[in-house]
Amino acid sequence: MIFWFTSYHAMALSEDGQLGAARAKIERSVAANPNNAHGAHGFAHVCYESGEPDTARAYLSSWLASYPRDGFFYGHLSWHLSLCEIQAGNWAEALRLYRDAIALDRHSGGPQQKISDGAAFLWRSELADHPRDAAAGRGLYDYANRALPRPGNGLADLHVILAQAVIRDDAALGSRARQMEELAREGCYPSGSYLPALGRGFAAFERGDFSVAIEALAPLAGGNERIGGSRAQHDLIEFTL
Amino acid sequence: MPIFVIPGNHDAIDGAYVVNGGDILHRWTNERFLSTPHRVRNCSGRVRYAIPFFCDPDQDTIIKCLPSCRSADNPAKYPPVRFGDYALWFARKSYEHMANEPAPAGRGRRPRPPRAGEFDVLAYKIRFSAQLPRGEGFFMLTDRYDLALSTASVAARDDYVHASDLALTFYPGAGEAYDRAVAADPGFALAHAGKAQVLMRQGDVGAARAALAAAKDVSAGLSEREASHIGFFDLVFAGRTEAAIAALYAHLAAMAARRAGRLQRREPERPDRRLRPHRTEAPDRGTDGQPRIALRR
Numbered sequence: 284m285i286f287w288f289t290s291y292h293a294m295a296l297s298e299d300g301q302l303g304a305a306r307a308k309i310e311r312s313v314a315a316n317p318n319n320a321h322g323a324h325g326f327a328h329v330c331y332e333s334g335e336p337d338t339a340r341a342y343l344s345s346w347l348a349s350y351p352r353d354g355f356f357y358g359h360l361s362w363h364l365s366l367c368e369i370q371a372g373n374w375a376e377a378l379r380l381y382r383d384a385i386a387l388d389r390h391s392g393g394p395q396q397k398i399s400d401g402a403a404f405l406w407r408s409e410l411a412d413h414p415r416d417a418a419a420g421r422g423l424y425d426y427a428n429r430a431l432p433r434p435g436n437g438l439a440d441l442h443v444i445l446a447q448a449v450i451r452d453d454a455a456l457g458s459r460a461r462q463m464e465e466l467a468r469e470g471c472y473p474s475g476s477y478l479p480a481l482g483r484g485f486a487a488f489e490r491g492d493f494s495v496a497i498e499a500l501a502p503l504a505g506g507n508e509r510i511g512g513s514r515a516q517h518d519l520i521e522f523t524l
Numbered sequence: 525m526p527i528f529v530i531p532g533n534h535d536a537i538d539g540a541y542v543v544n545g546g547d548i549l550h551r552w553t554n555e556r557f558l559s560t561p562h563r564v565r566n567c568s569g570r571v572r573y574a575i576p577f578f579c580d581p582d583q584d585t586i587i588k589c590l591p592s593c594r595s596a597d598n599p600a601k602y603p604p605v606r607f608g609d610y611a612l613w614f615a616r617k618s619y620e621h622m623a624n625e626p627a628p629a630g631r632g633r634r635p636r637p638p639r640a641g642e643f644d645v646l647a648y649k650i651r652f653s654a655q656l657p658r659g660e661g662f663f664m665l666t667d668r669y670d671l672a673l674s675t676a677s678v679a680a681r682d683d684y685v686h687a688s689d690l691a692l693t694f695y696p697g698a699g700e701a702y703d704r705a706v707a708a709d710p711g712f713a714l715a716h717a718g719k720a721q722v723l724m725r726q727g728d729v730g731a732a733r734a735a736l737a738a739a740k741d742v743s744a745g746l747s748e749r750e751a752s753h754i755g756f757f758d759l760v761f762a763g764r765t766e767a768a769i770a771a772l773y774a775h776l777a778a779m780a781a782r783r784a785g786r787l788q789r790r791e792p793e794r795p796d797r798r799l800r801p802h803r804t805e806a807p808d809r810g811t812d813g814q815p816r817i818a819l820r821r
Contacts, residue, residue: 320694351696
């Protein structure tokens with residue numbers, strides 16, 4: 284069991300910026316049980332945070348080769364690998380990973396992972412000046428409305444908001460923001476007003492209102508501890524800026 | 525009968541029994557029969573049953589080198605020892621909870637010393653019963669981490685352990701394995717709760733809630749730990765994140781307190797750990813608790 288706890292402890296340390304301790308811990312975890320998707324995931328995160336995409340890339344490619352295609356984390360770890368490929372300038376390989384394992388109909392995870400990984404990939408690809416895949420964006424938007432009709436997990440909600448902003452569904456953004464604020468008032472939504480503000484920033488960015496977008500997003504950058512997740516996810520806010 | 529005394533890995537032989545000699549035979553025969561280091565590994569990739577059968581002498585039996593196993597050139601290597609004393613010494617040095625165990629009362633008779641060439645088994649028992657009580661019984665099935673489970677079905681327990689391994693590491697097949705556990709014992713609350721957890725992360729909210737409701741339906745008489753485990757997921761599923769986190773701290777504190785209490789009282793988690801039918805993956809030690817050397821000559 285130690286392998287499992289250390290894989291999560293390492294993630295927490297890495298999210299907290301304690302990269303040396305995180306590295307030691309994740310290496311212990313992976314050595315104790317290499318066949319643990321959380322261990323591979325933690326290793327990918329620690330490498331990402333430490334600025335070692337090539338190490339993560341080599342590790343994830345070989346790890347995924349022996350992980351079942353229908354394993355719950357196949358899609359999410361393929362997304363991590365796609366980040367490494369983008370960083371390495373291998374856009375074609377990143378796109379191949381997207382089509383193979385990250386796209387909505389190919390992803391092995393649950394709704395939260397499908398939406399988060401798909402929306403994050405599409406958004407980052409646009410930030411990198413690749414043309415928008417409008418059909419994929421619409422598909423994610425429809426799926427998000429269906430599978431996650433109400434807010435719950437902050438990290439997934441961030442990506443639902445992104446999908447809604449891309450479609451420019453201001454009504455949906457507004458109603459989700461109100462739901463979050465209501466949950467926050469009931470003490471059931473720890474991130475409070477963070478995501479409603481983020482939604483306003485993304486919506487402004489989409490309509491090209493960059494000064495409003497910067498005004499909304501800048502105070503939020505670096506405040507990711509309020510919704511969980513890691514820099515691999517939250518960097519898209521800073522990259523947008 | 526072929527007897528392997530060669531260290532190394534031996535594949536199972538079809539139609540054959542493997543008998544591992546222990547320390548008592550080792551002492552009795554003056555190392556003619558060695559106490560072999562043995563470990564049974566499951567390489568099949570599947571869950572399988574191991575039913576260990578231990579064959580021990582009576583507590584009062586004096587384990588003394590058999591006359592046929594010693595000679596002027598080969599004197600007895602070990603002094604005589606009463607079996608009960610030897611077993612207790614081993615248990616005390618191997619298991620923390622046995623450290624202060626009093627010596628078992630003898631039966632007040634001295635055993636007849638064995639005659640030359642005699643090699644009789646004075647007592648044996650099958651330390652295994654398929655009839656398992658639920659709750660705080662004498663015998664509890666446990667999970668991979670030695671935590672007692674409220675099921676009387678060995679098959680359900682094995683599927684549960686397998687399912688939990690898969691669920692923890694995000695390998696496929698956990699849901700199906702929990703289903704098999706529930707089919708083997710519909711009253712196995714933690715298997716329902718495990719299934720609920722798998723369904724929830726797959727986004728099947730309705731089915732997840734139904735599985736957790738099934739867990740709660742059969743939760744009468746559960747241990748405090750199991751009830752608290754289910755209660756935690758109940759809060760998570762209800763979206764009560766902060767209450768769930770508080771419940772988790774309480775759950776862990778209670779586990780630590782129970783463990784500390786047991787250690788203080790020097791009690792085992794269960795009355796007799798050896799009664800548990802187990803998956804033989806842990807290294808098996810001889811009764812002296814030491815890694816053993818098989819081949820001395």
